Amino acid sequence: MGEFTVSVRHGVLSHLEKLEASAHTAALEQGERRQHAEKVARMEARIQELKRQRDQLRAKLNACRSRFNRHKDSAESNSQAAAPTELSQQALLEWKMGNVKGLLQLFRLTGFSGRLTQHRACLCITTAFQGTYLDSYHLDLLMQEPVQIQHHSVPAFIPLEQIAAKYLQTDLKRFLSELSDHLNAYAGRKFQAEQLKEHFAAFLKGPLRGNSLHNLLEFSYGVSEAAPFPFTVKLIYGDPVSTLPTEATVTCEEDAPGSSAEMAALHQAWLLEKPLHQALSSVTVSAGSPSPLVPLESPAPSTAVPPVEEGLLPRRPQCRFSPKAQKAALSTMDFSHSESDE
Numbered sequence: 001m002g003e004f005t006v007s008v009r010h011g012v013l014s015h016l017e018k019l020e021a022s023a024h025t026a027a028l029e030q031g032e033r034r035q036h037a038e039k040v041a042r043m044e045a046r047i048q049e050l051k052r053q054r055d056q057l058r059a060k061l062n063a064c065r066s067r068f069n070r071h072k073d074s075a076e077s078n079s080q081a082a083a084p085t086e087l088s089q090q091a092l093l094e095w096k097m098g099n100v101k102g103l104l105q106l107f108r109l110t111g112f113s114g115r116l117t118q119h120r121a122c123l124c125i126t127t128a129f130q131g132t133y134l135d136s137y138h139l140d141l142l143m144q145e146p147v148q149i150q151h152h153s154v155p156a157f158i159p160l161e162q163i164a165a166k167y168l169q170t171d172l173k174r175f176l177s178e179l180s181d182h183l184n185a186y187a188g189r190k191f192q193a194e195q196l197k198e199h200f201a202a203f204l205k206g207p208l209r210g211n212s213l214h215n216l217l218e219f220s221y222g223v224s225e226a227a228p229f230p231f232t233v234k235l236i237y238g239d240p241v242s243t244l245p246t247e248a249t250v251t252c253e254e255d256a257p258g259s260s261a262e263m264a265a266l267h268q269a270w271l272l273e274k275p276l277h278q279a280l281s282s283v284t285v286s287a288g289s290p291s292p293l294v295p296l297e298s299p300a301p302s303t304a305v306p307p308v309e310e311g312l313l314p315r316r317p318q319c320r321f322s323p324k325a326q327k328a329a330l331s332t333m334d335f336s337h338s339e340s341d342e
Helices: 002-082 085-103 160-167 172-199 260-273 276-286 323-331
Strands: 112-116 120-129 132-142 148-152 204-210 216-221 231-236 247-252
Touching: 120 172, 132 172, 148 160, 160 172, 172 204, 172 276, 216 276, 231 260, 247 260, 260 276
Parallel strands: none
Antiparallel strands: 112 120, 120 132, 132 148, 204 216, 216 231, 231 247
């Protein structure tokens, strides 16, 4: 009986302990839920406060924008109403004069130089080919509205009028760049023909046949001074701003040796890839003849002016600019500052 009583007591105490543990766990969970609910409520309140502040800032920003736009529109309308047509034309003319002043700041080594007076701009474009100064051409611009070309020394076969009609009134840099490309290409083709006549006369049969623009050239030649002249070449320069031909045709006489056809094909490739005098130099060297082209020696630095023998012309001066340098200088010019007119 006593053992039964002890067992009952032990079972009741164990059950009470379980109930107490369950109650404690439930109380903890309830406290955590209450804390979580309070945290969520605080966060929601913070979110609502931030939204309110956002709406206030957005309203202030819109108000500032509206005031700024009203002031801007008012200023533009007042400026347009106050500026007469004469002042607008004067401002445009001053802007163009500023562009010309910027162009005149180019260094001479880029091939551009000039002088600006109150109403005129006198420009000089110096051409070059492979580091050698060639001819110079002059432009006398009358700076009025519209800008006019008063005098020039550009050859008649250069499309000056077409280039001026396209760019002179709207983009002076582009006008000079396009004109410089045409002049440099023409001067380069002319220089190649002169070099051919000067250094390869013994290899040529008869005179060179071509036109004033030097975009069409025909001649007959041999591969050595003692050999006949089995080859006839026709060059067409289809690109007016290029110094290399777009078409080259080399033919040989009917009674020429069998290997002449292969040589003609090789010569044709050289004529398309190299300047004319350099291509003929490759032709003569491939045939075993020495090249008539002698590389120019670099002179030693000196401040003295070398004498020129009587009856002899001095060698063409060497330059360091190229048509690409001219175009790069024009594209990077800063027209924000310029000197005052004389």
